[in-house]
Amino acid sequence: MTTEPTAKPTESTPTPPLDEKPFLDARAEAKSRYGRFNLAIIGSSGVGKSSLVNAVFGRDWAKVGTGLPVTRGVQYYHDESLGIWDVEGFEIGSKLSPAVQLRGHLKIISERPANEQISVVWYCVNASSARLQQPEIDMIRELDAQGLPVVLVLTKVDWTKNPITGKRDVAHALKEFVEWLEQPVDERGEPLAIPYERVILTSTTDRHGKGKGHGLGELVAETLALSPENDQDAFRIAQRLNLPWKRELARPVITAAATAAAAAAAVPIPVADAVALAPIQLGMMGRIAAIYDLEMKTMMSAGAIAQLGVQFTGQALARSAFKFIPGAGSVIGASVAFALTVATGEGWMRLCEQVHTGKLDIAKVSESWGDYAPGFLDIIRKMTIEKAAGGAGGGR
Ligand SMILES: Nc1nc2c(ncn2[C@@H]2O[C@H](COP(=O)(O)OP(=O)(O)OP(=O)(O)O)[C@@H](O)[C@H]2O)c(=O)[nH]1
Numbered sequence: 001m002t003t004e005p006t007a008k009p010t011e012s013t014p015t016p017p018l019d020e021k022p023f024l025d026a027r028a029e030a031k032s033r034y035g036r037f038n039l040a041i042i043g044s045s046g047v048g049k050s051s052l053v054n055a056v057f058g059r060d061w062a063k064v065g066t067g068l069p070v071t072r073g074v075q076y077y078h079d080e081s082l083g084i085w086d087v088e089g090f091e092i093g094s095k096l097s098p099a100v101q102l103r104g105h106l107k108i109i110s111e112r113p114a115n116e117q118i119s120v121v122w123y124c125v126n127a128s129s130a131r132l133q134q135p136e137i138d139m140i141r142e143l144d145a146q147g148l149p150v151v152l153v154l155t156k157v158d159w160t161k162n163p164i165t166g167k168r169d170v171a172h173a174l175k176e177f178v179e180w181l182e183q184p185v186d187e188r189g190e191p192l193a194i195p196y197e198r199v200i201l202t203s204t205t206d207r208h209g210k211g212k213g214h215g216l217g218e219l220v221a222e223t224l225a226l227s228p229e230n231d232q233d234a235f236r237i238a239q240r241l242n243l244p245w246k247r248e249l250a251r252p253v254i255t256a257a258a259t260a261a262a263a264a265a266a267v268p269i270p271v272a273d274a275v276a277l278a279p280i281q282l283g284m285m286g287r288i289a290a291i292y293d294l295e296m297k298t299m300m301s302a303g304a305i306a307q308l309g310v311q312f313t314g315q316a317l318a319r320s321a322f323k324f325i326p327g328a329g330s331v332i333g334a335s336v337a338f339a340l341t342v343a344t345g346e347g348w349m350r351l352c353e354q355v356h357t358g359k360l361d362i363a364k365v366s367e368s369w370g371d372y373a374p375g376f377l378d379i380i381r382k383m384t385i386e387k388a389a390g391g392a393g394g395g396r
């Protein structure tokens with residue numbers, strides 16, 4: 001990768017070095033505003049809790065911070081955007097009543113700081129179980145009594161696929177279990193109250209330990225729906241399965257930055273001073289990086305971030321694009337500033353998606369940016385044509 005600016009050094013006043021601070025500040029500010037999402041995940045050993053967390057949040061459980069043993073049977077794992085309360089489920093042979101034990105755990109958790117409080121609980125049960133045992137029902141009742149919404153997650157579901165119709169199906173015994181869960185009754189046929197919100201069938205792999213799993217999209221949708229309003233953006237950010245949610249968060253950020261850029265160029269600014277828009281655009285990029293939960297600060301050198309800025313504003317633009325377009329003029333007006341910022345934001349958003357989904361190595365971001373950066377020439381050309389046609393040359 002070259003760090004040389006594309007400009008010829010003799011041409012005009014030197015561009016001041018780009019400051020990456022707006023990027024880092026905006027990212028940090030957005031992170032703290034969105035906050036952390038805390039999920040409690042309860043289930044017996046080996047039921048598949050860690051696998052679920054890895055599949056939904058794209059983090060290796062063991063690497064989500066350090067597992068803080070808060071009390072016996074309770075661990076807290078967290079990073080900036082996600083906190084996981086790993087709570088031991090009912091184990092056959094435990095002495096204390098599981099519900100009483102859980103009440104104690106929940107009390108300890110409730111005394112922890114505000115940014116560690118549980119939003120939603122996944123109560124995990126192996127899908128091959130025939131029904132819930134009384135201690136498990138008592139635990140779900142205890143969670144409900146504490147005002148916590150419970151998703152009953154049936155894990156390790158073994159889906160079969162009909163080779164002709166392609167339809168997926170589950171074992172008959174599991175269907176009966178789900179039917180029982182919908183209208184649970186005890187041994188005497190008396191109705192039982194089990195206050196969970198939804199039951200979701202999941203798997204994180206197929207029976208051969210391969211594949212992406214099933215039911216996870218439904219699990220995140222339900223978790224979002226049950227989360228308190230204030231925690232929903234934090235969940236959208238912490239999870240890694242639903243990309244449209246992230247776009248929904250990013251688009252208003254882009255529009256706001258474009259509007260700010262247009263305002264900054266309301267009195268058209270000389271092309272050579274286009275670098276004045278860089279803080280606005282870098283701030284936008286930092287906010288988007290926060291939405292995709294990308295650890296830019298540690299993964300990229302600050303210099304590389306600044307280099308990104310150089311690539312989309314300032315002299316690179318001033319000297320390469322405008323110079324060659326007849327009639328493009330020597331100033332950037334509101335509409336060009338707006339369009340450039342939108343295109344930059346969309347390009348950055350797509351790049352963040354690629355990193356986020358693991359399709360692009362974060363270490364290579366600065367090399368790859370060229371593939372995502374807006375086609376400046378196209379934007380300027382479009383503006384010029386609009387201007388020539390008497391269209392929206394100066395305003396929006
Ligand atoms: N077939 C199948 N195996 C799974 C699935 N999910 C997890 N496993 C396997 O089940 C085993 C236990 O999974 P974990 O995710 O470690 O379970 P856990 O609940 O975190 O276990 P502990 O932390 O030991 O309590 C591992 O060998 C997984 O590979 C699934 O959906 N299908």
Ligand SMILES: [Mg+2]
Nearest residue numbers: 049050051061
């Ligand atoms: Mg585990």
